[in-house]
Amino acid sequence: MLRLHDAVRRRAEPVVPEGARSLRLYAFGPPAGHRLHLGDLRSFLLADLVGRLAGRRRVRVLTCHVTDGEAFADDLPALNVRPPDRSLPVDEAMALLSGSAPGVTEPGTPPGLIVLDPGVPGTARWTGSGRLSFEGRELLPGQDGSGSVRLRDVAEADLDPLAVRLALLGHRYREDAELTWDALRAADGTLRLWRSRVATWSEAPSAPMPADRVAAIEGALDDDLATPLALRLMDELERDESLAPGSRFEAFLHLDQILALALPSEIGRPPAG
Known part of the structure; x- marks a missing residue:
């Protein structure tokens, strides 16, 4: 089961207690009228x-x-963020969480906060990501600023928006992260490489995915989202020619259901040029 750092208890805890099978996940967005940035x-x-x-x-x-604005219509789908089951205004979310997440449902709840509520009394918790800077400029959630980089800027630079997703996965979620245009170009190159490899592997005979290697990657993700380690293990898997192409194909398709990097997107497409 996925374990996340508990900001109150200061240790990693399962996202749901033993025996619980449901989870309400509240993601607090920026205020109305705010222009979304990275x-x-x-x-x-x-x-x-x-x-x-x-x-x-x-x-x-x-x-x-949770947001009083409607700024997500284009950006979140471009990042392969699944649409929410519900969109709630801030006051309604506060009312639902009242009493179940102490210290969270108070005035001034910051944008970027995530509340995990398994519906079991006393088990709700909150978490969030570290701060993000781009080329040395801090991009605070919910705050506008000159020079803020937006997803549209990434697309206009002829980079896949999912390069942002991959670049952020290269950092531990709780730690501050610094992105640069060079980092996004490198992530874009990795996406192109992995998609090309998946397309090539798709033409090979099917083979079982390497269970131990996949389990190690999933274990890293379950351990407080150790995404940098997971990506490093995927890179090793991609380069391991001792594994059958069909085996690596199945592994990458399986893992992409979690990482959501559109790795099968080049299957069936004619070679460029």
């Missing part, structure tokens, strides 16, 4: 990853985006 998106990527992992463990996840 700093706002990091917490929604975190919430999406938590929801995907918990769902793979047969936990029924109800995702709620």
Whole structure:
């Protein structure tokens, strides 16, 4: 079961207690009228990853985006963030959480906060991602600023928006992260490579995925979302020519259901040029 750092208890705890099979996940967004930038998106990527992992463990996840604005229509789908089951205004979410998440449902709840509520008294908790800077400029959730980098800027630079997702996965979610244009270009190159490899592997005979290697990657993700380690293990898996192409194909398809990097997107497409 996925374990996340508990900000109050200061240790990693299962996202749901033993025996619980459901989870309400509240992701607090920026205020109305705010122009979304990359700093706002990091917490929604975190919430999406938590929801995907918990769902793979047969936990029924109800995702709620909490915001008084409607700024997410284009950006979140471009990052493969699943649409929420519900969108709630802040006051309604506060009322639902009252009493179940101490210290959270008070005035001034910051954008970027994520509340995990398994519906068992005393087990709700909150978490969030570290701060994000881009080329040395801090992008605080919910705050506008000159020079804020938006997902549209990434697309206009001829980079896949999912390069942002991959680049952020390269950092521990609780730690502050620094992105640069060079980092996004490197992530874009990795996406192109992995998609090309998956397309090539898809033409090979099917083979069982390497269970031990996949289990190690899933174990890293379950251990407080150790995404940098998971990506490093995936890179080793991609380069391991001792494994059958069909085996690596099955592994990457399986893992992409969690990481959501559109790795099968080049299958069936004619080679460029």
